[in-house]
Amino acid sequence: MSFLADVQGKLIVSCQALPDEPLHSSFIMGRMALAAKEGGAVAIRAQSSDDIREIQKVTGLPVIGLVKRNYEDSPIYITPTMAEVEDLLTTDCEMIALDMTDRPRPQGEKLPDLLARIHEGGRLVLADISTYEEGMAAAKLGADAISTTLSGYTPYSPQLSGPDVELVTALSRDLDLPVFAEGRINEPADIQRVMAAGAYAPIVGSAITRPQLITAKFAQALSV
Numbered sequence: 076m077s078f079l080a081d082v083q084g085k086l087i088v089s090c091q092a093l094p095d096e097p098l099h100s101s102f103i104m105g106r107m108a109l110a111a112k113e114g115g116a117v118a119i120r121a122q123s124s125d126d127i128r129e130i131q132k133v134t135g136l137p138v139i140g141l142v143k144r145n146y147e148d149s150p151i152y153i154t155p156t157m158a159e160v161e162d163l164l165t166t167d168c169e170m171i172a173l174d175m176t177d178r179p180r181p182q183g184e185k186l187p188d189l190l191a192r193i194h195e196g197g198r199l200v201l202a203d204i205s206t207y208e209e210g211m212a213a214a215k216l217g218a219d220a221i222s223t224t225l226s227g228y229t230p231y232s233p234q235l236s237g238p239d240v241e242l243v244t245a246l247s248r249d250l251d252l253p254v255f256a257e258g259r260i261n262e263p264a265d266i267q268r269v270m271a272a273g274a275y276a277p278i279v280g281s282a283i284t285r286p287q288l289i290t291a292k293f294a295q296a297l298s299v
């Protein structure tokens with residue numbers, strides 16, 4: 076079965092911890108992914124080639140890979156340039172996620188070149204976008220699936236406390252491609268909302284894999 080067929084209607088869990096986060100460690104991300112698998116995740120979204128290798132070794136699950144890196148000349152940080160694409164192609168990840176928002180990329184790099192290289196490497200492209208227009212444009216450029224990852228993280232997209240259900244609704248209505256619901260899925264009830272809106276599958280991160288944020292919610296409950 077293909078990756079996309081395997082994940083339809085199932086839970087994907089994002090296991091990421093950057094260097095400034097308490098769980099930053101490929102060993103820990105591997106264990107986190109194993110816990111997610113035990114809980115019912117069928118695929119993992121993961122950051123960095125080291126984490127991807129460890130997660131695939133420990134879980135055997137398919138992975139959506141990305142590399143987060145900041146450049147001075149652009150706000151784009153999710154798989155921004157060919158260097159990160161090449162790094163990810165050294166792993167066995169099935170799909171590569173990259174920022175496909177309508178913003179200039181670092182070093183003047185162009186999306187069509189990145190997509191062509193990912194496809195040549197035999198991987199699928201997941202377009203992380205923040206608006207309806209960006210989702211439609213990503214589909215035209217040849218992305219294999221769209222994710223609402225960046226809604227709320229560009230200055231021109233709505234800043235919501237939960238998932239962008241409207242964006243999921245509009246894109247899944249107007250596109251033949253899978254549309255993943257990602258970003259601020261805070262509780263199980265959010266999954267029912269995004270699936271009813273037409274999502275292909277939900278991708279959940281912080282609510283499952285960032286214990287410092289989960290703890291903060293409980294701690295805050297004491298101060299209200």
Ligand SMILES: CC(=O)N[C@H](C=O)[C@@H](O)[C@H](O)[C@H](O)COP(=O)(O)O
Pocket residue numbers: 089091141153224225228257258259260278279280281282
């Ligand atoms: C905006 C951005 O950089 N999102 C990142 C994308 O890879 C991750 O930090 C998120 O955890 C992931 O998108 C899942 O979302 P949430 O953690 O809200 O469930």
